[in-house]
């Protein structure tokens with residue numbers, strides 16, 4: 025199989041769009057159902073995220089007056105393409121893409137693109153609420169990226185390489201644990217879940233930065249969010265869960281680990297109320313900073 | 327109807343997102359929407375989500391007396407809802423003005439004269455189960471393609487094709 | 490931590506959600522759908538008078554019938570009509586009025602037709618008294634023939650009885666068949 029084909033398969037089939045979308049819907053359903061059950065509610069039916077996206081695909085797109093059509097419609101596509109491409113280079117078992125040197129840098133870059141798209145989506149919408157959401161998103165990303173990036177970079181430091189496969193082969197040690205905790209610290213804000221659901225504060229600033237989006241572009245944003253959830257959980261699993269020599273077992277372990285992580289952040293989200301932007305920012309720069317410092321120190325001490 | 331259209335039609339029924347519009351309500355009807363999100367009635371079991379912006383909504387719940395000032399707001403917000411869309415009128419106020427009819431700033435007419443209403447939920451205020459039933463009914467209309475705006479859209483398409 | 494305990498407790502218990510087909514029961518005193526019993530109504534107009542939003546009104550077909558109209562889209566379910574109806578012809582049942590598609594007009598309208606009856610004495614069309622009211626009135630041994638009288642004839646019959654009561658023994662009573670003023 026030529027390299028081009030393997031990339032195409034990785035992006036379109038496994039671990040890309042064809043598998044990631046249903047997996048993302050499953051994980052979103054799991055989160056929503058868990059929230060509902062924790063609140064003593066029945067919760068959505070199993071196919072709910074799928075129905076949501078299909079319905080949005082069948083709706084009209086209303087484009088606000090005075091908005092740049094090109095950028096407005098391109099943002100969700102770029103966002104979806106970026107997360108799918110990012111997922112395609114995560115070395116899940118059976119991923120046909122060869123490991124490249126420095127693919128971690130590419131991955132981290134691609135993972136920033138959806139955030140950037142959301143910020144831009146808020147600003148191009150010309151809605152005041154959208155702009156507030158975009159501003160919050162941008163500031164929050166400055167905060168949570170500290171522990172998030174440090175967790176990955178610390179692992180790269182231990183492995184001595186910016187290559188995903190090398191990260192997986194690092195012998196298990198205390199740095200794994202510390203880096204995993206640092207990563208988990210950043211995860212709720214990365215997923216925009218409750219104590220840090222500041223950028224998508226529904227009913228406070230009405231909606232997230234997609235406030236002016238409707239129909240298929242909104243569906244693409246929802247899809248890209250679903251895949252982002254898969255990406256984040258699987259990235260956690262791939263980097264921090266020790267791999268076994270059997271790929272099918274690995275796959276099952278990764279998926280279960282992903283669901284467990286989601287369960288944890290959902291529990292946190294249900295038990296807490298939303299913080300203010302300054303509080304979240306302070307939290308990440310103080311506690312996230314301390315966690316990052318400890319993790320980096322552990323890589324040096326080793 | 328091909329498979330994709332069928333799936334989309336079913337999705338319309340299974341995923342009705344609502345947006346709430348208070349046209350001058352005494353708040354009684356709006357208070358009765360809140361229990362829909364509570365554990366007992368849990369609107370999410372029908373896939374209903376409450377959204378703040380009309381751009382994300384499929385069904386607009388309009389409550390309250392129409393006033394001279396809210397008339398334009400209703401029209402603006404209705405226009406922002408991407409079609410296919412449905413309108414559910416809550417309580418007696420939108421259909422007649424209820425006890426407020428005849429006040430100088432109240433538009434004592436039916437909401438139907440402003441936007442096409444698909445489902446009326448009677449009551450003052452309606453009970454939450456009646457509201458839930460009204461939303462489910464509107465969602466069913468969306469699936470069947472028989473909300474007033476959908477029918478009107480079809481007519482316009484036909485007219486465009488014939489002329 | 491207390492919150493964590495609460496939500497984990499929720500997770501362990503079954504959900505409290507009721508399915509749409511199994512909604513909580515409505516309290517028996519709930520003022521829901523309004524019903525009207527034409528056979529008890531005297532078309533006195535009290536309900537229309539006390540109704541603040543003017544949900545009730547009357548139309549008539551002169552000489553034939555009176556119609557009582559109700560529009561649910563204008564009712565505030567205050568129950569004043571039920572409270573003030575002298576013959577208890579109106580009841581607010583505890584059933585929740587269901588939502589309706591606008592295909593059926595702009596909401597539920599009730600109409601109940603009250604047929605006029607000719608007076609057995611003068612022939613004038615009038616709203617007959619409800620049977621229960623008549624039983625209550627005529628139980629006291631009043632003249633059975635008066636049951637079919639119109640209000641005017643009843644008044645005339647009552648005054649005739651009064652006049653006769655004042656006549657001295659043996660005097661001829663006032664001539665029967667005299668007409669009331671109309």
Ligand code: SF4
Nearest residue numbers: 352354417418419450
């Ligand atoms: S219908 Fe009744 S409860 Fe609802 S807004 Fe009107 S007066 Fe208030």
Ligand code: SF4
Nearest residue numbers: 530531533534536574
């Ligand atoms: S319903 Fe009762 S109050 Fe109304 S007109 Fe009939 S008798 Fe009178």
Ligand code: SF4
Nearest residue numbers: 540564565567568570
């Ligand atoms: S319940 Fe109140 S508002 Fe409704 S018809 Fe009777 S008097 Fe009028």
